Amino acid sequence: MAGIDHAPPPFFKQGPAPLALLTFYLAVSLAIFVVDLRFQSLELLRQSIALVVDPVQRVAQTPGSLVDYAASYLQGMRALQQESNELKHTQLTTAPNLQRLAQLEVENERLRKLLSVKEREKANGQVTQILYTARDPFSRKIIVDKGQQAGITAGQPAIDETGVVGQVTRVFPFSAEITLITDKDQVVPVQIVRSGQRSVVFGLGNGQLELRYMPANADIQVDDVLVTSGLDGIYLPGFPVARVVNIERDNAYSFARIFCVPIAGVENFGEVMVLDARQPLPPAPPASAGRPGSSDQTGLRGRSKKAASKGN
């Protein structure tokens, strides 16, 4: 349809053959797929593309957040009053514990000094707003509004007001990606509050978690609460992670199947707190100094190291 004065289309100059181009592009795609998955060495490429994509993505999220804002604006006085009353009520119910917390902390510190045990680390962090859920349907990740600019690094844990939400896995200049604890094979080292037994909990990918490698006769009951054990050097000890909902004990297998649900509102939108990275753990003692017969302990340490390295 070109005009009469245009040059004729270059029929004989069409570049490389389509099959050659296809082979080239497929090879490059597969190469970056493997490199990104196995070696994680393409973060710079990802960050530079994200610098362009991220603002556009935020713009695309505005209609949704505007609707949310309008809905909450029109929510009405009555609902707000009710919520305010409920919050005051909760505050009052937690007040006895909170008021004594300062005194308890001082007392705990003194007792720990008496016992010459290392002091507990204080939990500090920064509050971040969840921007949106990552679109990838194969994993469970959220994007928050603080990144390298706010000093966030990969590996930091994230909590909400009730418990552990996940772990920062990628950091971009102005945003960060948090992998939820329910993501498939996301690992959190935990401790059962009632019995003090340590284990690791794995995400199942369907919103639940599983406590693996617990013997079929392990002392665990439905409604047991799991908190972080702090063995990994990533999560501070004592944050609630999950509650046991279902235990299947089958004598044919040596391990029980234990299913848990997260305590934090893992799939909810709102704000999360990204905790500062922990102080580095003291160096591991030489192998000969280990207690004899502590093979299960070392096994746990190995797993928690896997958990720790997953974030980095």
Add this chain to the structure above:
Amino acid sequence: MQPTFSSSRILQPVRPWFIVFSLIGAALLNFLPTAHWPGVPDWVALVLCFWCIREFRRVGMGWAFVLGLLMDVADGAVLGQHCFAYVLLAYAASSLSRRILWFPLVQQALQVLPLLVATQVLQALMRLAVGADFPGWGYFIGPVVATLLWIPLTFILLLPQYRPVEQDPNRPI
């Protein structure tokens, strides 16, 4: 080129900026929070497939690769997942374009369906092979919805190329 093989209207040549504009629009649609609803199509794959069939000389595997990279980063997926699927989609679409354009729109849509399904299945296979979580069957409804959108999409994306109907009976062409 005509809008369909049986139409007597002749289209104006496509403007390159409109191709870019439509692909950016598709990416924006992909970024919307609706992406988590079951049955929402992959707009970029659909529009890319359209241009690869319509303008196989202009839009090809290079575009598919770049768009795939953008979608990988935007999704937080593994880099290369969308690239691989989109490049194959572009190759298949442009090599089939001379055949597909000879069909009426409904049958065109039927021939596009396997391409879009293959794009989705390929991505799922790539991720499942490296141990990701199965996304649920809702993930595979998207291409079907995209196929149903083929006819309105063709109409909308060809709109800028229609000329006004001339009433001049002595028109040279």
